[in-house]
Amino acid sequence: PAPVVAVVGRPNVGKSTLVNRILGRRAAVVQDVPGVTRDRVTYDASWNGRRFTLMDTGGWEPDASGMAASVTLQAEHAMRNADVVLFIVDTSVGATVTDEQAVRVLRKAKTPVILVANKVDDARAESDAAALWSLGLGEPYPVSALHGRGSGDLLDVVLESL
Ligand code: GDP
Numbered sequence: 092p093a094p095v096v097a098v099v100g101r102p103n104v105g106k107s108t109l110v111n112r113i114l115g116r117r118a119a120v121v122q123d124v125p126g127v128t129r130d131r132v133t134y135d136a137s138w139n140g141r142r143f144t145l146m147d148t149g150g151w152e153p154d155a156s157g158m159a160a161s162v163t164l165q166a167e168h169a170m171r172n173a174d175v176v177l178f179i180v181d182t183s184v185g186a187t188v189t190d191e192q193a194v195r196v197l198r199k200a201k202t203p204v205i206l207v208a209n210k211v212d213d214a215r216a217e218s219d220a221a222a223l224w225s226l227g228l229g230e231p232y233p234v235s236a237l238h239g240r241g242s243g244d245l246l247d248v249v250l251e252s253l
């Protein structure tokens with residue numbers, strides 16, 4: 092079977108936008124409303140002729156209840172079972188307490204993680220991405236899921252990790 096690349100992070104960081112960017116079509120649901128992607132949704136993807144399964148997840152939230160709790164459990168299932176996790180952070184906001192809590196869950200899952208610094212829409216924002224080294228997940232890879240900036244370089248890194 093194709094390796095599974097799961098896209099996880101707190102609500103509204105741009106997970107579904109990145110999935111759409113990688114797929115090259117508007118397949119994943121993107122909205123300003125957090126928690127729109129409720130389940131783990133998988134897509135067949137390829138880059139440089141290599142196939143992989145791309146998994147979009149809903150927003151991970153600590154202390155979630157009701158619907159948000161099941162979304163969070165689905166995201167944690169993806170964290171444990173993927174071959175590699177793309178952990179998405181909103182660089183325009185910076186690392187939040189919620190991001191740090193998600194990192195703790197990721198550590199326990201023991202799945203390899205690539206740190207994606209999303210919303211780096213221009214060169215000026217790249218220095219903000221460097222601040223995300225503080226999360227302890229290694230090098231942050233700056234991308235703009237919205238505009239495509241850095242997404243090819245990210246995919247090269249993803250495939251090298253598989
Ligand atoms: P998700 O909840 O993590 O799946 O986030 P979405 O993909 O639904 O995106 C949430 C919001 O962030 C939407 O308004 C997107 O247009 C916006 N967004 C996503 N990626 C970027 C980006 O690279 N740059 C900017 N400026 N906005 C983005």
Ligand code: MG
Nearest residue numbers: 106107127128
């Ligand atoms: Mg989404």
